[in-house]
Amino acid sequence: EIVLTQSPDTLSLSPGDRPTLSCRASQSVTNNYLAWYQQKPGQAPRPLIYGASRRATGIPDRFSGSGSGTEFTLTISRLEPEDFAMYYCQQYGSSPITFGQGTRLEIK
Amino acid sequence: QLHLQESGPALVRPSETLSLTCSVSDDSFSRGSHFWGWIRQPPGKGLEYIGTVYYTGSAFYNPSLESRVNISVDASKSQFSLRLSSVTAADTAFYYCTRLPRAGHWLRSFFDFWGQRILVTVSS
Numbered sequence: 001e002i003v004l005t006q007s008p009d010t011l012s013l014s015p016g017d018r019p020t021l022s023c024r025a026s027q028s029v030t031n032n033y034l035a036w037y038q039q040k041p042g043q044a045p046r047p048l049i050y051g052a053s054r055r056a057t058g059i060p061d062r063f064s065g066s067g068s069g070t071e072f073t074l075t076i077s078r079l080e081p082e083d084f085a086m087y088y089c090q091q092y093g094s095s096p097i098t099f100g101q102g103t104r105l106e107i108k
Numbered sequence: 109q110l111h112l113q114e115s116g117p118a119l120v121r122p123s124e125t126l127s128l129t130c131s132v133s134d135d136s137f138s139r140g141s142h143f144w145g146w147i148r149q150p151p152g153k154g155l156e157y158i159g160t161v162y163y164t165g166s167a168f169y170n171p172s173l174e175s176r177v178n179i180s181v182d183a184s185k186s187q188f189s190l191r192l193s194s195v196t197a198a199d200t201a202f203y204y205c206t207r208l209p210r211a212g213h214w215l216r217s218f219f220d221f222w223g224q225r226i227l228v229t230v231s232s
Contacts, residue, residue: 044222
């Protein structure tokens with residue numbers, strides 16, 4: 001199975017900053033079938049990005065995804081207070097579907 | 109507006125079978141434009157894929173759980189169900205039912221809609 005490794009584990013930033021979250025795959029993700037999710041405490045994950053770079057319905061354009069092959073990135077152009085949360089990547093290019101371990105984005 | 113609702117026992121004894129049902133609120137279940145899936149998350153930990161099913165009953169399971177998992181459908185009720193046998197404390201988790209758009213491979217996609225989750229504890 002494809003192992004996804006996210007970095008860093010924790011990112012401490014301030015509102016207005018521009019974070020870059022990384023997701024590295026142990027082998028190439030077919031068709032760049034890579035998604036990103038945001039999860040807040042006590043809530044279900046919310047899809048942000050699919051197909052590596054396509055924003056899900058209702059997601060603000062400050063969220064953007066990029067990358068291909070084994071290296072993928074989620075960027076938030078300007079952090080808002082509501083963006084502090086856990087972020088997970090997920091690949092669906094190969095069986096089985098796998099998730100990264102998550103990056104915690106916390107307020108500095 | 110789609111609503112997914114998980115239901116089932118909150119407490120399961122070790123070695124027994126965990127059974128959960130997901131009710132899909134709208135009529136999209138049998139239209140065939142989506143897959144349906146289960147994901148779990150132990151408290152304070154990450155996400156684990158369990159399996160995916162199509163409304164016809166065709167299913168795929170995570171190989172790590174395949175020997176213990178069954179996902180079935182009741183299209184007449186717009187429901188799909190999870191059964192996980194021989195549970196241990198390691199199966200204690202929040203369980204999510206989800207929807208996957210048919211965008212990608214068969215029974216494999218991203219998760220575009222999630223239920224609110226249900227906590228299942230395995231304990232005697």
